[in-house]
Amino acid sequence: MRGISKTFSGLRVLKEVDLTVYAGEVHALMGENGAGKSTLMKVLSGAHQADTGGEIRIDGRRVVNYGPRAAKEHGVAVIYQELSLCPNLSVAENIYLGRELRQGWSVDRKAMEAGCVDVLKRLGADFTPHTKVSSLSIAERQLVEIARAIHAHARILVMDEPTTPLSSRETDRLFALIRQLREEGLAIVYISHRMAEIYELSDRVSVLRDGKHVGMLERDELSAEVLVKMMVGRDLSGFYKKEHAPYDPGNVVMRVRDMADGRRVRGCSFDLHAGEVLGIAGLVGAGRTELARLIFGADPRIAGTLEVAGQAVSNLRGPADAIRAGVVYLTEDRKAQGLFLDMSVRDNINVCACVPDAGYGGVLDRRRGAQRAAEAIKSLSIRVASPGVNVGALSGGNQQKVLLARLLEIKPHVLILDEPTRGVDIGAKSEIYRIINELANAGIGVVVISSELPEIVGTSDRVLVMREGELVAELGGHSGREITQENIIELATGAQQVQPQAA
Structure with missing residues (x-):
């Protein structure tokens, strides 16, 4: 790809980008969300037509009238x-x-089933050609996508964040398959935000920033510091930084006692202080999200009490009761459970402000909503051409900040963040950490649930470790135990057996 540019509604999102990929290599493509990676790949797939002046060459020959076909x-x-x-x-x-x-x-289904036996066998699939896709796991469905590409004689395979929905075991199987395809001569373009995957798989790495190609690194040149500086224009020093003031241990903003759902969560109790960032860590399936949903009233509980800002929440029948008490929850799945993707950024920010914005006869004061959205976009550094753009068109990091903006309009006492940086790039992560620090400085109690241990260690004042539905230990604070990745893993796996303190 040579000199590829792309303009949408007057906004130039790709600026004369060059990309060279060889047969038999894994070429990683990195950059912040919004850097232009997906747009560049949509040009390569023919889904987008590049601006005039660029060209695509395959096997050294320029392809004219480039499109999906x-x-x-x-x-x-x-x-x-x-x-x-x-x-x-x-x-x-x-x-x-x-x-x-x-x-x-x-349609000759028997012939089609016979025609794809070899490719499924080649990829090591343990399902049959006549299996319904609805019965397959996410990893198996991904294998069907790869089989479809290979069966259609693909020579250039683009994989966009393929490990996001996969377990560690499924990820290992995918990596083995990618290496096999590389050995067979496929050119693989691999898009990921996860540094460990880039180190493990890539032969070369190209980096985009603000729609421009800023450089390419060979495998032996890779380092986190160099990559981050290329992606966001700065180094890693101070990436995780607790820039909020120490919390007051005497100012409890939320008390959770004996919270249980009868299935996963069993008798969880803890205190959250005003201005504190409290991390909740544990292995997948430990019950972290389930506990957050119980506190927020999103799931029914069989036991447990909640107190916010010194007031008991006696009737926690649903999220509306939690919101009225001053507790808000940022879901781990922003697309399915958080945002209205076909609505504008402005409307997504103002969803929870419809009642106060409604004047006589229930007519919305759109001027007030527009002002609120403009202020949120500025304060949270949301990158968007205009507030009227559909939120579904934004990058993952900017979508996350839109959802945060909506929740902050409620003026909460407590903010629960469930995987707040999942699927966002390093630059957006840094912005989200800045916002967390600002919220803590404003006296809001922040709960951070994350599977990324460096994130938990780097941002939290205290950490509660969860295992098999129970809070089993506390790190930091007055526990006398240091917040480290090693301590978290040992406690989460049961290598250490320590009971947490309530406060």
């Missing part, structure tokens, strides 16, 4: 983060989608 004919396949399968169809029908074999007027 030309991309497929030249062996380009893209596996997006949101998989594009038809769950009601079989594996074979999905692999042949758009290229169905026919016998007369009818």
